[in-house]
Amino acid sequence: MHRTILLVYTGGTIGMKQDPDTLALKPFNFNQILEEVPELRKFGCKIDTYSFDPLIDSSDVQPDFWIRLTSLIKENYEKYDGFVILHGTDTMSFTASALSFMFENLAKPVVLTGSQLPIGMLRTDGKENLISSIEIASAAGPDGRPMVPEVCIYFESQLYRGNRTTKYNAENFRAFRSANCPVLADVGIHIKYDRSLIRYPQDWDAPLRVFQNLDTNVAILKIFPGITPEVIDAILNMEGLRGVVLETFGSGNAPTADWFVERIKDAVHRGLVVLNVTQCHAGKVDMDAYATGVALKQEGVISGFDSTTEAAVTKMFFALGQSNSSDKVKELLQSNLRGEISI
Numbered sequence: 001m002h003r004t005i006l007l008v009y010t011g012g013t014i015g016m017k018q019d020p021d022t023l024a025l026k027p028f029n030f031n032q033i034l035e036e037v038p039e040l041r042k043f044g045c046k047i048d049t050y051s052f053d054p055l056i057d058s059s060d061v062q063p064d065f066w067i068r069l070t071s072l073i074k075e076n077y078e079k080y081d082g083f084v085i086l087h088g089t090d091t092m093s094f095t096a097s098a099l100s101f102m103f104e105n106l107a108k109p110v111v112l113t114g115s116q117l118p119i120g121m122l123r124t125d126g127k128e129n130l131i132s133s134i135e136i137a138s139a140a141g142p143d144g145r146p147m148v149p150e151v152c153i154y155f156e157s158q159l160y161r162g163n164r165t166t167k168y169n170a171e172n173f174r175a176f177r178s179a180n181c182p183v184l185a186d187v188g189i190h191i192k193y194d195r196s197l198i199r200y201p202q203d204w205d206a207p208l209r210v211f212q213n214l215d216t217n218v219a220i221l222k223i224f225p226g227i228t229p230e231v232i233d234a235i236l237n238m239e240g241l242r243g244v245v246l247e248t249f250g251s252g253n254a255p256t257a258d259w260f261v262e263r264i265k266d267a268v269h270r271g272l273v274v275l276n277v278t279q280c281h282a283g284k285v286d287m288d289a290y291a292t293g294v295a296l297k298q299e300g301v302i303s304g305f306d307s308t309t310e311a312a313v314t315k316m317f318f319a320l321g322q323s324n325s326s327d328k329v330k331e332l333l334q335s336n337l338r339g340e341i342s343i
């Protein structure tokens, strides 16, 4: 029996080609993907396509888009063995993180990919990204179950857990990095899956749940030497604000000046959930390591451990959407829900 894949095009560079007259990049009719990538005919699996209308540059991604995407996957969940989502690279890590939280009991692969050069260009990285993504989404393990039943990003011969990634290079073909979590698969002559790392469901038959209630009353507060009380006040006093991702220095450190600590303390006492993530690209928050971190912890700031900012923000949307109680939200944020933190 052929495996079946739903290939979804949402927009982004990968689905573009050069207009021969103007040389400008424009999206091609995705239903004609087989003409652009005839290699897809050689797959032993059945590939259906779905194209978003309108197509969006991923810089325009909003939570509504995640709701549409999760609904589409949910509606087609029984019909397909796996899903490949073509998405612009700019916010792909946010979408992958959001999707990972919005799905519970996911038992099928959802592989996001894209490219740095359009698929219609000679030196494109899009073809390999697309072809390997389909291969991964349709791969089965020795037990016949999907090999990678997670929300992942495949890019430039590496398969990442989606909620561990960050786009870190605007030009290089290797656009993503997953500094705190090894790759789920390395693609060379063979696709080498790391089955000890891939998350498999405890109950393969548990029904897929989709959480679409996202509360976006969240701000990112990135501290820097020279930050003023006015900046902090403007953010922490925003109307309706419920959560703050505090991007701190090193292992979770922030200024110890009274004016700073008092403002954070006041925010926490007002019920704001303040989640500490590091500005460093690798490593984790440890608020016990320095006095500058201890002060935050004492005021009720919670640790984001080794979370990326993308995962922290989208997890906050998800957690705030689950409960009005700050304690419950904090409990969710401190739990490893989808492999997004190493605890």
Ligand code: ASP
Pocket: 011, 012, 013, 014, 056, 057, 058, 059, 087, 088, 089, 090, 091, 114, 115, 116
């Ligand atoms: N701006 C594009 C996007 O994110 C870039 C890309 O596709 O890689 O949609």
